[in-house]
Amino acid sequence: MIPRGWGLSEDGAAIRSRDATLIPVRCADGTAAMLKIMRPGQGAASEATALSAFGGRAAVRLLHAEPARGLLLVERLIPGTKLRMLSEAGQDAAATRIAGRLIAALPAPVPEGAVLADAAGWGRAIARASVLPAPLRQRAESAIAGFGLSCLLHGDLHHDNILRDGDGWRAVDPKGLIGPPALECGALLRNPIPWLVRQDIGAVCAARIAILAEATGLPPGQIAAAGLFHAACGAGWAEEDGEDPRPWAAVAAALLPLV
Numbered sequence: 001m002i003p004r005g006w007g008l009s010e011d012g013a014a015i016r017s018r019d020a021t022l023i024p025v026r027c028a029d030g031t032a033a034m035l036k037i038m039r040p041g042q043g044a045a046s047e048a049t050a051l052s053a054f055g056g057r058a059a060v061r062l063l064h065a066e067p068a069r070g071l072l073l074v075e076r077l078i079p080g081t082k083l084r085m086l087s088e089a090g091q092d093a094a095a096t097r098i099a100g101r102l103i104a105a106l107p108a109p110v111p112e113g114a115v116l117a118d119a120a121g122w123g124r125a126i127a128r129a130s131v132l133p134a135p136l137r138q139r140a141e142s143a144i145a146g147f148g149l150s151c152l153l154h155g156d157l158h159h160d161n162i163l164r165d166g167d168g169w170r171a172v173d174p175k176g177l178i179g180p181p182a183l184e185c186g187a188l189l190r191n192p193i194p195w196l197v198r199q200d201i202g203a204v205c206a207a208r209i210a211i212l213a214e215a216t217g218l219p220p221g222q223i224a225a226a227g228l229f230h231a232a233c234g235a236g237w238a239e240e241d242g243e244d245p246r247p248w249a250a251v252a253a254a255l256l257p258l259v
Contacts, residue, residue: 001037003071006064008035016249024076032078033063038070046176048072049114053152058105059171060163077165077172084159084192096188096208098169099162100215106171107151110178116152119179123229125236131245132235139200140203140232143225143259147180182222185212186230189223190251197247201254205219206245209258213222224258231255 001023002008011032012024018044023035038044044067051062052076086095086111110116126132126141154161155177162169177183189205190196196204205227213220234248 001149002035006073017071027063031108034076034078036072036074040068040070042070043175044070044072044137046116047174049111049116050152050154050176053108053111054106058102059154059174077163077170079164081158081164083162083169087192088157088195092204093207093211096161096211097215099157099188100164100181100212102169102171103157103212104216106154107181107184108148108180110152116176116178119177119183123231125240126232128235129232129239129245131239131249132232136252139256140228140252142231144180147182147222150178150180153177153179153184156187158187160192182218183229185218185223186226187256189227190231190234190248193247197250201251202257205255206258217257221259224255228252228259
C-alpha cells in the first residue's frame, strides 16, 4: 500500500476508517509521518489545497501529495490525543478555548484557481432533512446568509480533528471549504456526538459560544447561526447515509433560541 519512490517505511499498524486508511510511516530522513490513502475523488485534492494554504499554521503540515491517486503524506502529530477526550473528561471549557485559538488562526485567503466546495452548497443537505420541523429547517437554510467575506476554512473542525502535538494542538483532515469565518465554529458546536446529546445541549452550546466569541472576536449570534447551519446539515447528511439524524436534529433545535 505504500507508494514506491516516496522513501517511506511502515512504522506502526494501519488505522482504517470509512473514508481513508492511515499508515504511520518514517521518511528516508527519519521524520515521523502519516500516509493517508483515500479513494480517488473523495476529497484528497481539496484537503491538499487547504493544508498547503495553511502552511503548518495551526494545522498539520503537508509533506507530499498525489491527489489524483488519493495519496497524502503529512507530518505525524505526537501523541495525537483527540480533543474529544478533554470534553468527555469534564473539561469542555478548556477544549473549547483550544479550538477557539485554532479557529482564530486557521482561515486563509482562497488560493487562486482552487476548486473547492462553497458553504452555500452545503445548505442543500438541510432541505433534504425531513427529521427537522419545517420552521427549523427554513431558519437553518438561511442561517449564514449575509455573513459577507468568504475565506478558506478547514470546514470540519470538530473534536476528533484537533490533535495534541507536543504541548500544543493542531488540526487535521480539513475539507477545504469556502465560507465566512464564523462558519468554522459550526462543526465544534455540534460535536462530539453522542457525548453532547447526553448533556444539557443548550447550556453547553451557550457556554461554548461565549468562549469562542472571546477567542475569535466573532459575533456570538454568527457563531450560534453557524452551529445551527452545521447541525442541520449533519441531520441531512445522516439521513442520506442511512444513519440516525436525531442527535443532529436535537443540537439544531437547542441552538435555534441562541441565534
